[in-house]
Every structure is written in structure tokens, then in C-alpha cells.
Amino acid sequence: MILKLVVGLGNPGPEYEHTRHNIGFDVVTCLASRQAVALKKGFLFPGRRVQTRCGDEAAILLMPTTFMNRSGEAVWKAMRRWKIEIHDVIVIVDDVEIELGSLKVRTKGSAGTHNGLRSMIDWLQSDQFARLRVGVGPRPAGEQMIDFVLGRFRADEDLKVEKVVDRAADAVESFFSIGPNLTMSRYNGCTLEDAVEGERR
Numbered sequence: 001m002i003l004k005l006v007v008g009l010g011n012p013g014p015e016y017e018h019t020r021h022n023i024g025f026d027v028v029t030c031l032a033s034r035q036a037v038a039l040k041k042g043f044l045f046p047g048r049r050v051q052t053r054c055g056d057e058a059a060i061l062l063m064p065t066t067f068m069n070r071s072g073e074a075v076w077k078a079m080r081r082w083k084i085e086i087h088d089v090i091v092i093v094d095d096v097e098i099e100l101g102s103l104k105v106r107t108k109g110s111a112g113t114h115n116g117l118r119s120m121i122d123w124l125q126s127d128q129f130a131r132l133r134v135g136v137g138p139r140p141a142g143e144q145m146i147d148f149v150l151g152r153f154r155a156d157e158d159l160k161v162e163k164v165v166d167r168a169a170d171a172v173e174s175f176f177s178i179g180p181n182l183t184m185s186r187y188n189g190c191t192l193e194d195a196v197e198g199e200r201r
Helices: 020-034 068-082 115-124 145-149 155-175 180-187 192-200
Strands: 004-008 047-054 057-064 089-099 103-106 130-137
Touching: 004 020, 004 068, 020 047, 020 057, 020 089, 020 130, 020 145, 020 155, 047 068, 057 068, 068 089, 068 115, 089 103, 089 115, 089 145, 089 155, 103 155, 103 180, 130 155, 155 180, 155 192
Parallel strands: 004 057, 004 089, 089 130
Antiparallel strands: 047 057, 103 130
16 A cells, blocks of 8 residues: 655644644644544654545655654654655645745745755755645744744634635645646635635635
8 A cells, every 4th residue: 555644844842832833733633633533652753643544545644743953854764664755745834935824835846944844855865745835924024033933823813824724734635636736726826815715606
């Protein structure tokens, strides 16, 4: 059986829960809840994971318990353990350059300024893995980047975040059901407001 690997990036610990930098964790948690499964920590493995289904495929859902800048270690170990090829991996990350409510799916690419992606590229020695960037921006003028990404969403953003997480989970399932090209066409450049308007038509 060929397994897919769905990785949500974030930092472990209650102090980081539901911060902008941890939205990848939130999306993976959403995917797990749809299948009525829970991610569990195993022995001698730096991550919480569960084997389930995602879209039309059998998949491992993974949340590394390393810190963000060491995420690649957990992903590399998961790929070795379950014999997963790099083209069967999709990673979910926050992106401060994208407005909250927008998603961007790519099948490969650079890390940009994201330390989690940089760690993955270093460990895997390749950038040929898919990624779903979830917009958490824009960063307010004058606010330090570290404070912004490690901060929680404002109360008036909570409902939008909930909808974004749900839509990001839809995008991941779509990736493994209708393929990357149709998924990119459906989700890239489409804001949450666009999606809601489309559903009304």
C-alpha cells in the first residue's frame, strides 16, 4: 500500500497552540477530526501521527514535535519509516505574505523565509515536495515578525480562522482526490470571500 504523508508544521507546547505559526497543526487536527481519529505520540519518534485516509488515499497525518526549525528531522524519519516518496508528501505552513483567508498550493519551490520549510529542504536535500501555504497576514506595520507569527489571532479573526482551517483541509483532501493541477486551479488566488460567494451562486 502506497502511503501519502500530510505534514502540518508548528511548535509543540500549549504556549504555541493556535498561534499564526501553528496553523499547520490546526489544519492537520481538522483533517484527523474528519476521520474521527486522534494523533498520538509514539516512542522514539519526534512527532504525533496517525494513519488514516485523506481524500482518496491512505495517509499518515504528522505534526512534528521538534520545534519549527527542526521540522525536517521528523519528516525525514517518517518518510524512512513508512517508505514514503517525496512526491507523496504535502506540508501545510503559515505564510505572512498571504492575506488571512487565502491559500496557495505549490508542488515544489523554495523555502522563502520559512524556517520549517528550510529545515525540510535541508533534511530531504530537495524542494520537490508539495506545500499548502495558508495566509496569516498581513503583519501590521511596526510589529516584529517573531511577535506576529508567535502571537494568537485577534478575537475578531477567530471565525475567519475557523473557516480558513476548514477550507485548507478541503484543499489537502482535494490534492489527493482530483490531483494537484485541479486543486491549484480551484484554490490558488481564491479568497475565503470568493469561495463563500461562489457557494451562493
